[in-house]
Amino acid sequence: NLYGRGATDNKGPVLAWISAVETFRALKLAMPVNFKFVIEGMEEAGSLGLEKLLEEEKQSFFSDIDYIVISDNLWLSNKKPALTYGSRGNACFFVECGDKDLHSGTFGGIIHEPLTDLIALLDSLVDPTGHIQIPGIYDSVAALTEEERKLYESIEFDLEEHKNNSGVKKFLYGTKEEILLHLWRYPSLSIHGIEGAFHEPGIKTVIPAKVIGKFSIRQVPHMELSVTEQQVVEHLESVFSKRNSPNKLKVSMPLSAKPWLAGVNDLLYKAARRAIKTVFGEDPDFIRDGSTIPVARMFQTIMQKSVMMFPIGAADDGEHSQNEKI
Amino acid sequence: NLYGRGATDNKGPVLAWISAVETFRALKLAMPVNFKFVIEGMEEAGSLGLEKLLEEEKQSFFSDIDYIVISDNLWLSNKKPALTYGSRGNACFFVECGDKDLHSGTFGGIIHEPLTDLIALLDSLVDPTGHIQIPGIYDSVAALTEEERKLYESIEFDLEEHKNNSGVKKFLYGTKEEILLHLWRYPSLSIHGIEGAFHEPGIKTVIPAKVIGKFSIRQVPHMELSVTEQQVVEHLESVFSKRNSPNKLKVSMPLSAKPWLAGVNDLLYKAARRAIKTVFGEDPDFIRDGSTIPVARMFQTIMQKSVMMFPIGAADDGEHSQNEKI
Numbered sequence: 001n002l003y004g005r006g007a008t009d010n011k012g013p014v015l016a017w018i019s020a021v022e023t024f025r026a027l028k029l030a031m032p033v034n035f036k037f038v039i040e041g042m043e044e045a046g047s048l049g050l051e052k053l054l055e056e057e058k059q060s061f062f063s064d065i066d067y068i069v070i071s072d073n074l075w076l077s078n079k080k081p082a083l084t085y086g087s088r089g090n091a092c093f094f095v096e097c098g099d100k101d102l103h104s105g106t107f108g109g110i111i112h113e114p115l116t117d118l119i120a121l122l123d124s125l126v127d128p129t130g131h132i133q134i135p136g137i138y139d140s141v142a143a144l145t146e147e148e149r150k151l152y153e154s155i156e157f158d159l160e161e162h163k164n165n166s167g168v169k170k171f172l173y174g175t176k177e178e179i180l181l182h183l184w185r186y187p188s189l190s191i192h193g194i195e196g197a198f199h200e201p202g203i204k205t206v207i208p209a210k211v212i213g214k215f216s217i218r219q220v221p222h223m224e225l226s227v228t229e230q231q232v233v234e235h236l237e238s239v240f241s242k243r244n245s246p247n248k249l250k251v252s253m254p255l256s257a258k259p260w261l262a263g264v265n266d267l268l269y270k271a272a273r274r275a276i277k278t279v280f281g282e283d284p285d286f287i288r289d290g291s292t293i294p295v296a297r298m299f300q301t302i303m304q305k306s307v308m309m310f311p312i313g314a315a316d317d318g319e320h321s322q323n324e325k326i
Numbered sequence: 327n328l329y330g331r332g333a334t335d336n337k338g339p340v341l342a343w344i345s346a347v348e349t350f351r352a353l354k355l356a357m358p359v360n361f362k363f364v365i366e367g368m369e370e371a372g373s374l375g376l377e378k379l380l381e382e383e384k385q386s387f388f389s390d391i392d393y394i395v396i397s398d399n400l401w402l403s404n405k406k407p408a409l410t411y412g413s414r415g416n417a418c419f420f421v422e423c424g425d426k427d428l429h430s431g432t433f434g435g436i437i438h439e440p441l442t443d444l445i446a447l448l449d450s451l452v453d454p455t456g457h458i459q460i461p462g463i464y465d466s467v468a469a470l471t472e473e474e475r476k477l478y479e480s481i482e483f484d485l486e487e488h489k490n491n492s493g494v495k496k497f498l499y500g501t502k503e504e505i506l507l508h509l510w511r512y513p514s515l516s517i518h519g520i521e522g523a524f525h526e527p528g529i530k531t532v533i534p535a536k537v538i539g540k541f542s543i544r545q546v547p548h549m550e551l552s553v554t555e556q557q558v559v560e561h562l563e564s565v566f567s568k569r570n571s572p573n574k575l576k577v578s579m580p581l582s583a584k585p586w587l588a589g590v591n592d593l594l595y596k597a598a599r600r601a602i603k604t605v606f607g608e609d610p611d612f613i614r615d616g617s618t619i620p621v622a623r624m625f626q627t628i629m630q631k632s633v634m635m636f637p638i639g640a641a642d643d644g645e646h647s648q649n650e651k652i
Contacts, residue, residue, distance in 0.1 A: 092529045106616055108544050109456060109514025110497050110505050116452055116517055123449035126442055128569040130435060170572035171436050179436050188435025190533050191442055195526065198519030198540060203418045203581055205542050207516050214524060216531050218434050243454040246496035255529055290432055 001325040008313035012326035013071035067268040073311040077156040084309035086288035089219030089259035096250040098209040112245040124239045130172045134235040152177045155285045184288035191215045229253045260297040266306045327651040334639035338652035339397035393594040399637040403482040410635035412614035415545030415585035422576040424535040438571040450565045456498045460561040478503045481611045510614035517541045555579045586623040592632045
């Protein structure tokens with residue numbers, strides 16, 4: 001193991017590719033393909049400038065490329081290699097109520113409290129089983145094909161280990177397949193917090209009157225962000241109207257990113273699969289990522305070429321953490 | 327008008343009493359009663375040491391007192407004097423769920439999110455009409471007597487003005503009597519906020535995993551704090567158990583204060599009423615305070631004497647605010 005900050009995310013994987021090219025050259029072997037490298041040092045800070053660069057260089061530096069390979073992200077297991085073929089998008093929402101702080105002694109019991117309205121709105125979003133309650137939200141989710149379902153069966157994923165690593169006592173689902181399906185290819189809704197309410201330790205008997213609830217819905221094919229936005233707005237307005245509250249409701253989607261999905265039968269996935277089989281003696285897991293990887297979608301959209309995510313680090317590499325290794 | 331920081335809260339009222347005694351002396355009039363003054367300069371900082379002082383001096387300085395008059399608090403109207411005969415207590419609650427932050431991309435969709443549990447718990451507390459949903463919470467609330475109801479009829483209170491002053495567009499009730507009853511002599515529940523969730527501007531797609539909801543229930547006679555606590559705990563545990571969540575629930579009541587209520591037919595209220603009628607030519611409003619006034623309850627409990635709150639400032643004096651006046 002090599003230890004160090006960024007060993008697996010992402011200095012190691014960058015060097016792996018450069019070393020591969022160096023090795024071919026040192027051994028005087030013919031390179032089976034040509035390479036162009038894009039080394040991005042700003043990924044953790046939002047890849048500022050990358051999109052602009054891609055647009056500008058599309059007709060020059062990138063004019064003759066056929067495929068794009070990105071080595072970010074990790075395998076799902078500690079030992080079995082994986083190829084990543086999709087990531088969820090995200091739609092972030094703000095729900096705002098009211099406008100002026102009041103004292104709970106002086107107004108408690110006689111007004112429609114904005115935070116009570118907001119709590120009810122947030123409570124209408126998802127049921128205790130994790131099912132999103134917004135009408136229509138699942139309508140555009142791609143149906144699970146038999147071929148896709150089979151991919152999940154062979155994936156190496158230790159549920160108990162994942163539970164222990166995360167400190168989660170019980171998942172919403174009992175089988176590996178259900179867990180991965182709900183993490184990768186179904187939408188999920190998480191509530192992140194409330195701005196404007198009392199958030200410090202201790203107690204303050206305030207009636208917060210301008211509160212903003214924040215939640216996000218992870219997006220999967222073939223959900224459309226504009227449709228999700230409309231469904232959320234309509235749902236919240238409907239719940240709110242039933243409360244007969246004089247408070248003002250404002251719903252917005254300040255940030256969003258589309259999901260990314262590649263074809264596992266694209267030529268570059270076939271080539272990578274063969275290469276992994278040759279080196280590791282087994283087929284890779286075909287995995288997705290529950291998080292959003294904007295860069296994959298960005299390359300795909302701008303270059304209009306097939307993109308493959310080719311992770312080189314293992315699940316236990318501890319990226320962003322103490323004792324990061326590869 | 328006299329303007330200045332503390333003009334009405336509370337230098338003016340203190341000086342009013344001292345000036346009254348001075349006037350009797352200057353005019354060489356016989357004092358109808360004897361006075362002992364307690365001038366408290368720490369009220370805004372929690373009256374540190376006052377309770378200890380009262381206990382210590384009960385048998386000496388306070389040994390010969392018959393009645394206690396406190397001039398804090400304000401009239402309900404700008405021109406009509408008032409006597410205050412009660413204040414609500416308060417029971418503050420913490421509801422805690424979970425223990426470790428997780429990323430919504432990596433876990434969104436497969437776990438019971440603690441904040442979702444907490445939102446559901448908070449949403450179970452009060453309905454859109456302001457009615458508290460905790461079983462039994464209204465059981466011990468004193469029944470409204472005919473005599474008490476009549477007190478409310480004659481109170482001078484301009485609903486529209488109160489609405490404008492507070493920036494509230496619509497109250498939960500339409501009449502003066504209902505508003506005051508729900509502000510003074512019925513319990514109310516306010517949610518103050520959540521500790522541990524994302525509370526900053528912008529968005530962070532975190533799944534907060536140790537979150538503490540904070541709310542309080544204003545207490546009125548004859549609610550008992552220990553009973554309120556038990557009802558809240560049982561209600562929240564019942565709602566939580568129906569969610570089948572593996573998260574941990576912890577409910578506590580870190581802070582509480584009992585309500586205070588005086589008898590409006592006590593001799594000192596009768597005397598004050600007569601004095602006000604003599605000076606102002608009209609009977610005072612008999613009012614209560616929706617907030618908690620710990621000092622009134624403290625004097626009553628320790629001295630076991632009748633306490634009267636005798637406000638001297640008017641509703642528009644602007645205590646704690648710009649251009650405070652009396």
